Structures are given as C-alpha cells and as structure tokens.
Amino acid sequence: MSEGITGMTNRFRYERRHSRWYEALLLGWPFQLIVGALVVVGLPAWERWEWGFWEYFPPVRSNTIIACLLAFVGILWTLRRMHRFPGARVSALIAPTISVAYLLVVAVLFFSREEYTRQVLFTSYLMSLGWFYMAFFLGRRYRRMKLGVVPVGRVGELQPTPDIELRGLEEPDLAGVRYDGVVADLHTDELSPEWERFLARCTLHHIPVYHVRQIQESMSGRVRIEHLTENEYGSLLPSLRYQSFKRFIDLVAALLLVPLLLPVMLATALAIRLDSPGPALFIQQRMGFRGVPFKVYKFRSMYVDHEGCGFTEGEEDPRITRVGRFIRKYRLDELPQLLNVIKGEMSFIGPRPESMELSEWYERDVAFFSYRHVVRPGISGWAQVEQGYAAEVDGMTTKLQYDFYYIKHFSLWLDILIVFKTLKTIATGFGAR
Structure with missing residues (x-):
C-alpha cells in the first residue's frame, strides 16, 4: 500500500506544468x-445571409467563405510559428499579420475576377482582430514558460525574459512545483550522479530537459560562436528547397516594387x-553569396572627399551628409539594392554584406x-x-551570432518576422547610423 502511495506522490511531484485541461484547451491548436x-x-x-446559408452556395458565397477560412488558418499558423x-511580441504582430492575410485573399479574388461579398470579408477581418487579441490576453498568463535550473556549470549566464521564468533548484527534486522543463549544463563536470538521476526521472515523466546553450539561443536569438564546433555542420545547412522558393519570391516582389518606388x-x-557634390549612387564591391564578390548599389549618404576608417563610426560620423542622415534613418539609401535582388546577388532578408576589406x-x-x-x-x-x-568592428562578434541564428533557423516564418520588424524599424529609425 505504502509503495503505491509513494509512486503516486512521485508522479505528482514530477508533473508538467501545462498538463491542466483548461490550459491545453485555451492554447491548443484544435480549439x-x-x-x-x-x-x-x-x-x-x-x-449577412442568416440561418440556412449553407443550404445554398452560389459562387459569391463559397468564394467568400473559403477566402475567410484560408485567411484565418494562415493567420493562426503564422502567429504560432513566429511566436517561437x-x-x-505576438501582440505587436497580430494586426499586421491579419491585415496582410486579408489583403492577400482579396488580391487573389480581385485579380482572378471571382465574385465575393465585401461586407462578409470586412466583418470577418474585424472578428479576426477581436478573436486573436482576446486569445492573446486570455492566454498570456499561461504562455510564460517556467523552467527549473540545475545550479551547476554555465547556467548563471541565463537571464529571465518576459516569456521565460527561471527558478533555481536547490536539490534534485521539483518539490511538487509544476515546471515546463528543466535547464542544465549537460557538458559540465560539476553535474553529480544525483543530478543526472534527477534529469533522467524528469525525462521519464515527460518533463523536457534542455541544455543551457539551447535555452540561451532561444532567449537571445544568437548562436554563440565559440560553441559552433559542437554542432554538426549538416544541421546548420539551410534548406535548398526554401532557398529556391525564396529566390522566386524575391524576384517577383522586386519586379513589383521597382515601378512603385521609382x-x-x-x-x-x-x-x-x-x-552635396558627387554622384547619387554609391557603388562598392562586397562579399556575397558563397563568397563571390559583387557590386552593391546604394544611394550616396556621405561626402565624396572625406576619408574614413572603412566603417561607419556612429550617428555623429562627420562624413555623413544632411540628406544622408535622413535617408539612412529611414533606410531609403538601400532602395537601389532592388537591382541586386533582381540580379540574384542579394535577397530582401539575409545577413548584411560586408565590404571586401572588412x-x-x-x-x-x-x-x-x-x-x-x-x-x-x-x-x-x-x-x-x-x-x-x-559599428561593425565593435559589434561584429554579436552581429555574427545573430547571423548564425538566422542561418540555423532559416525559414519562411523567421523571414516574415524580420519583415514586420523591418517595417517597425523604418517607422522608428531604430539603429540608424
């Protein structure tokens, strides 16, 4: 009898935090x-059509309902993937994601000359805004991960974030507290047999065990350079299929944007x-895809007769002209690179190319x-x-860590997130130099 009670106690003490039915229901994909x-x-x-509308489905109704459904599924799928x-910040992504999804389905209906009901589409758009914001605020308290931290090795470098709560474990036991996972430095020699048995018990009870480097990457968005040798290069190779798809999207988007932005x-x-005197364009040779040099096109933002260090020295760089400061802030100096995108030398999203010298x-x-x-x-x-x-020299190591993270997580969803963040950057002028 006592043995059975002990087993029940152990199961409870090692229960995952997100096992409660109402949390799974609220955040679950099917719901x-x-x-x-x-x-x-x-x-x-x-x-719009009242009860029994499903009994009669002319094209105008079926097209509208299918468009609304496709937009909704696309929004839900995109937000869930970008949240990783x-x-x-999902709250900042909801409105632009919904707007883009509905604009896309309206564009498809318009250019294909299919009939649809504007009233239903617009009402569905407003309902989507209300639904996703309501789901975000109701589920916010359950989305923050609670991780137990094994106090050995390099875990001291971890810092909590708005989405992740870290709790240090004093002994090899969860003490009845529900956790989403446990973090440990699995490569340290300080990990004792007691802590190793504890991590094994967590795994047996379906509580994920994360290596500290994995959590560092997910919290910071960077892959630490000194740890790259621990990865297999094959796991970091970007998808060739997505590279081809991305090249097609880049070409189509560039060809559409050139006449609009001309x-x-x-x-x-x-x-x-x-x-200021000098040409409007600045042309410089830079290192490109697979190490092949290419000429990048930008609007000139500096005086032609000022010598520098080979890299931008910050916001107060005396080489930058008055107009140059403005076009740098709002990224207008990058517009000629649409030609580089059309030629296949660049993409809209990717690591910034550096000069040959740097x-x-x-x-x-x-x-x-x-x-x-x-x-x-x-x-x-x-x-x-x-x-x-x-400034490139001072921040290159950190920049490279961000670039490695992008390569490791090379995907449509990360590119969409970067596009939204870039639009915010253009609006606010963040990071201009």
Missing part, C-alpha cells in the same frame, strides 16, 4: 482552429545631388566568419532588427 473558425468565418456569414522566435528613388537621387579582416580574426556566406546577403536581416546598425 483555436475549430472555435475560431466558427467565430471568424461563421458569424459574419450568418449575419525570441523578440517576437518616384521615391528619383526624388531621393535629386535631393542627394542638390545637397570581410578579409574578419575572416582572419573571427572564427567561422565565412560561414555566413552560405545564404544570400540581404537588404535587411535578423542582426539589423535585433541589434541595430552598430
């Missing part, structure tokens, strides 16, 4: 998909010529620097939206 679809798609259709990345580019070029310098002094060339360089990147445009 949000089924109930959310009924609210976001069903209610607008019922309000550090710095992805008036802005002409006005910028004129302002540069009137502000690239050769970094390759000598920074381990694994050349590995960042495994993907196409980008107009914007993970390092730029997270770190800002810091």
